[in-house]
Amino acid sequence: MSASVAVALSGFVSSPTVHSALVVGGFVAAVTGVVGVFTVVRGQSFAGHALADLGAVGGAGAFLVGISQLWGFVGAGVLAALLMEAIGTHRLKGRDVATGVVFAFGLGLTALFLSWDTTIGGSSNAAVSVLFGSLFVIDPSVVPPVVLLSVIALLLVVAVYRWLLLSSIDRDLAVARGVPVRLAGLVFLVALALAVELSSLTIGAILSTALLIGPAATALLVTRRFGVAVLLSAGIGVIETWAGCFIAYESYYWAGKDGNWPVSFCVVALVLVVYVGARLASWSVARRAASRRPAGQALRIPAGAGKVA
Numbered sequence: 001m002s003a004s005v006a007v008a009l010s011g012f013v014s015s016p017t018v019h020s021a022l023v024v025g026g027f028v029a030a031v032t033g034v035v036g037v038f039t040v041v042r043g044q045s046f047a048g049h050a051l052a053d054l055g056a057v058g059g060a061g062a063f064l065v066g067i068s069q070l071w072g073f074v075g076a077g078v079l080a081a082l083l084m085e086a087i088g089t090h091r092l093k094g095r096d097v098a099t100g101v102v103f104a105f106g107l108g109l110t111a112l113f114l115s116w117d118t119t120i121g122g123s124s125n126a127a128v129s130v131l132f133g134s135l136f137v138i139d140p141s142v143v144p145p146v147v148l149l150s151v152i153a154l155l156l157v158v159a160v161y162r163w164l165l166l167s168s169i170d171r172d173l174a175v176a177r178g179v180p181v182r183l184a185g186l187v188f189l190v191a192l193a194l195a196v197e198l199s200s201l202t203i204g205a206i207l208s209t210a211l212l213i214g215p216a217a218t219a220l221l222v223t224r225r226f227g228v229a230v231l232l233s234a235g236i237g238v239i240e241t242w243a244g245c246f247i248a249y250e251s252y253y254w255a256g257k258d259g260n261w262p263v264s265f266c267v268v269a270l271v272l273v274v275y276v277g278a279r280l281a282s283w284s285v286a287r288r289a290a291s292r293r294p295a296g297q298a299l300r301i302p303a304g305a306g307k308v309a
Contacts, residue, residue: 012249020143021135021263025241027150028198029211033234034157035195036216037226038188041168047084047189048212051196054080054106056205058197059130060113064120069130070142070201074149077197080106081189110205133204135245135263146198153194160184165226202241203264211237214271221278240270 012018039048058076059069110130117126129137157164163184167174174181199208219233244267251261 012246015249016140017136018245018249020138020140021245022242023143024138024146025135025202025245025267026238027147028195028202029215029237029241030234031150031153032195032199032212033215033219033237034154034230035188035192036212036214036237037219037230037233038157038164038168039192039212040216040220041226042164042188044192045209045213048192048196048209050084050103051077051080051193052200052205052208053103053110055193055197055200055208056110056130057106057113059200059205060110060117060126063117063126063130064113068139068142070145070198073197073200073205074194077193077200078190081193082186085186085189129204130200131204131206132262132264133200133202133207135202135241135267136248138202142201146201149194149198153191153198156187156191156194160187164188203267207264207268210268210271211241214268214275215240218275218278221275221282236274240274241267244268244270 036048039045055073055077058072058074060072061076062069062072114127114130128134160183163174163179163181166177166179167181167184171181196208196212199211203211215237216229216233218236219229222232223229245263247266247270248261248263251266
């Protein structure tokens with residue numbers, strides 16, 4: 001068994017296509033893991049989903065004009081982040097209108113561009129590439145820009161780390177202490193846009209939020225220490241991405257006449273399996289802890305808790 005695994009791994013790591021996939025997938029997963037923890041804690045999963053929807057417009061448009069999807073995704077995503085901050089659609093107020101009108105229009109525009117990609121541009125795989133992506137078709141020339149943009153996104157988060165942490169815990173306290181909450185939110189939205197659009201390039205616009213939210217949510221189930229959760233989320237994302245690449249690569253030998261499984265599906269499936277496993281483990285630990293607690297302890301009310309000032 002170990003010999004067959006070694007043979008499979010040797011063939012896997014010797015492929016130039018796999019090299020690009022592992023480098024791009026690793027950097028993107030690390031970035032989305034770090035940004036994802038802040039996204040979950042700050043309750044901005046909606047913003048991540050919206051940026052993926054609007055970034056798809058750029059990805060489809062890039063296909064139409066014949067440039068790299070990377071620049072289409074990133075350009076549209078960053079522009080969308082700036083507009084979202086300007087009109088405040090990432091906050092609770094205004095979400096219904098933004099979802100029903102602005103982001104729906106973005107998806108409609110994506111559909112139009114994808115239709116033109118087929119009828120005018122003559123590309124039959126534009127829709128699959130933009131919406132579902134594939135790490136195994138990444139152009140090696142795109143690797144350096146992806147690495148650079150990943151580093152930029154991480155540096156943006158590091159630059160406002162303390163501001164983000166305090167404003168995520170207590171926005172009013174952050175304002176009282178003089179934290180530039182609006183600036184921190186803007187910088188974070190740009191970092192979020194970069195993370196989401198890089199993820200869209202690798203596993204597709206529709207699936208990108210899975211890599212953003214899944215590892216982060218899993219890490220937050222495992223630990224309550226914020227810094228540890230950030231590192232753990234990045235590590236989980238990288239492992240899930242690399243493992244998904246390996247499963248998709250090896251599926252050629254056992255998937256039958258249908259050929260390889262899509263790498264994007266394999267990555268997202270692992271994200272779900274790991275999260276569900278962590279959720280079940282967390283539930284089991286909490287249940288055992290509750291069963292060991294004295295019968296009256298759960299009903300204990302602190303002295304003075306019912307007093308009204």
